[in-house]
Amino acid sequence: MLPDDSKPFHVVCDASDFAIGCALMQFDDDGHERVVSYQSRKMKPAKRNYPVHDKELLAMRYALIKFRVYLLGEQTFAVYTDHESLRTAMKSPHLSQRMERWLSFFAEYNFVVHYKPGKNNILADALSRRPDYDPRVVLGLQVIDDEDESDDHHAVCTASGINLTSVSPEMDLRDEIVAAYADNAVYANILAYLRSPSDETLGALSRNTRNQIDRYHLDGDLLCYNIDRFNASRVVVPNDDDLRARIIHEFHDSPMGAHLGREKTFAEVSRDFYWPRMYKWIRKWVRTCETCQQVKPSKSSQAPLHHSLPIATEAWRSVSMDFVFALPPDADGRNGVLVFVDRFTKMVHLTPVSDTVTATETAAHFVDCVFRHHGLPESIVSDRDPRFTSAFWTALFQLLGTKLSMSTAAHPETDGQTERVNRVLEGVLRSYATSFTSWSKFTPCRVCAQQRGTRVDGDNSVLCEQRAAPARPCFPRYGSSHGVWCLHSG
Secondary structure, three states: OOOOOOOOOEEEEEEOOOEEEEEEEEEOOOOOEEEEEEEEEEOOHHHHOOOHHHHHHHHHHHHHHHOHHHHOOOOOEEEEEOOHHHHHHHHOOOOOHHHHHHHHHHOOOOEEEEEOOOOOOHHHHHHOOOHHHOOOOOOOOOOOOOOOOOOOOOOOOOOOOOOOOOOOOOHHHHHHHHHHHOOOHHHHHHHHHHHOOOHHHHHOOOHHHHHOHHHEEEEOOEEEEOOOOOOOOEEEOOOOHHHHHHHHHHHHHOOOOOOOOHHHHHHHHHHHEEOOOHHHHHHHHHHOOHHHHHHOOOOOOOOOOOOOOOOOOOOOOEEEEEEEOOOOOOOOOOOEEEEEEEOOOOOEEEEEEOOOOOHHHHHHHHHHHHHHHHEOOOEEEEOOOHHHHOHHHHHHHHHOOOEEEEOOOOOOOOOHHHHHHHHHHHHHHHHOOOOOOOHHHHHHHHHHHHHHHHHHOOOOHHHHHHOOOOOOOOOOEOOOOOOEEEEOOO
């Protein structure tokens, strides 16, 4: 049913071993419970290791995020769960570190938790147990042939299962990988065993390969490898330098690769492909990349000592911003980039600008890139650029009830986070300066590479704990009208 703001909402949620599900509900005029919206999500491997209590809390948190526009500001709404202990979870004196981080998020909502036995919580339970989310279930791939090529008006087919593959190599690369298996004795023997299991084909394998044979399986003609039962399959790449170089080139040297470092490149390649000693292979590739050596600054020159800013504790509560100029003019005459960085999740927003950009235009970019998606932050860190310290900014933030606070002028490196992003951004753009002049068209690729790279960034406490970026790093904060405008010398 369509949401009715005149009636109260309530939420049902549940978590299984591998997924979470929730639904936003309302009662109709006849008193029947109706669904406004369904939501479900497969858990990442790190979250599958959570205790049951935290998984149920994760489902509740996910529901509040998904239905935020309906629930935030609601007088009091009910959340139903089949985990009875959640009714007193937020009042417990014994809280995990994860729960302590989530408390500030839950505090934004006015809700009461009710216990609903599992046999009555059917809807949320079904959403959290979708078979296509279960890593233990592998659906077969069905190919539907076009028997009548002349009939382009309609098609009717019946399928017992659908297999969705997130990434598949292009056909010529796939054929090259399959052909290269025949030249590798180890993989040829593995393929022979998987196609025809017998004592003879098993005996042809080495002891180490026999111990790991359950990690291999076939996907058509491709040999795939699972590091463990929770992770997705990776395509096994034979011992062929040309094939491996071609794959790494796509993940490192292409515009989507953005010439990132070895850790981030390895994280991306290892998500879809596997070969022994891959990390050493990628480390050597990045270390000997001519473009990286030419355009990226040396790490030997250390910045002077400085005092760090207070550590951010929540997404988009503290934002740093800066300009990067002296770039080649694009087709619209823009020769710079305005950079916004969330100090907690390290999420980046970039927008091309010209070096004549005014304070008014800068404010418009801030509203469009940050405020529109995430709300008003409590603090904004910038340098003493005239665009940030002009009377326009002062008047604007006084109108919003924001205090203007100047930081120490002797520490231009105070905002090291944005300076670091700027340095990486300049290196990436220089990496492609010889191949194109319309660099502004590639800023979405740069943003995509940066967001993907945060998964292996070690500066964030969330990343250190879970080895993964937060699932939803952009929580709007429209309820806050007071902030602190922090500036430092530039």
